[in-house]
Amino acid sequence: MNLNRAMIIGNLTRDPELRTTPGGQNVCNFGVATSFQWNDSAGQKQEKVEYHNIVAWGRLADICKQYLGKGRKVYVEGRLQTRDWEAQDGSKRTRTEIVAENMIMLDRAPTGSNQAPAANQPSAQYVPSTNNAPAVDPGTGGEEIRLEDVPF
Numbered sequence: 001m002n003l004n005r006a007m008i009i010g011n012l013t014r015d016p017e018l019r020t021t022p023g024g025q026n027v028c029n030f031g032v033a034t035s036f037q038w039n040d041s042a043g044q045k046q047e048k049v050e051y052h053n054i055v056a057w058g059r060l061a062d063i064c065k066q067y068l069g070k071g072r073k074v075y076v077e078g079r080l081q082t083r084d085w086e087a088q089d090g091s092k093r094t095r096t097e098i099v100a101e102n103m104i105m106l107d108r109a110p111t112g113s114n115q116a117p118a119a120n121q122p123s124a125q126y127v128p129s130t131n132n133a134p135a136v137d138p139g140t141g142g143e144e145i146r147l148e149d150v151p152f
Contacts, residue, residue, distance in 0.1 A: 004079045006098045008052055009106065010034035012072050016056075018065040028061035030054050030068065032076060053097035054078075060100060067105060077102040 013031035020026055035049045054076055056064045068074060078100040087093050 005077070006080050007075070007077045008032060008034050008098070009073070009075045010052070012068055012070050012074060013051060015070050016065045016068050018061060026058060026061040028056045028064045030064065032074060052076075053095060054100050055081075055097050056100040056103065060103060064100070064103060067109075068103075069109070072109070073106040075102075075104040075106055076100050 010032040013033050016028045016030040018026060018028045032052045032054055033049055034052065035047050037045060037047045040046050076098060078098045080096060081099050082094060082096045084092065084094050
């Protein structure tokens with residue numbers, strides 16, 4: 001039996017970058033920093049930071065680009081993958097990254113950010129319908145909220 005699973009909680013080190021492959025698939029890359037703290041033999045607090053490269057594909061890539069930003073706290077779950085390639089200068093390069101399969105935002109977007117509605121503005125909410133009428137939040141101007149549009 002084999003297991004290749006990575007789970008991290010940390011802060012984004014840069015804004016997500018979204019690209020599209022020649023085959024039309026969306027891919028999003030971003031970095032996450034995690035830290036480990038301990039007390040050394042002299043009783044001094046020490047900290048070591050690890051930097052992780054994250055790759056998300058498809059719909060998850062779109063969601064990461066839309067809702068994440070530098071400094072945001074995030075939980076990422078996925079598998080480890082190592083890629084090898086030859087750079088333009090002929091040198092061999094290697095990168096180990098986490099291919100994200102699940103992502104959970106752990107904080108709110110900072111005020112003034114374009115990534116989430118401000119606290120004083122109405123936000124879209126799912127309102128279950130008791131009849132056959134579409135689910136509508138009165139504060140959103142009558143727009144129908146579809147479950148497929150909710151990113152989490």
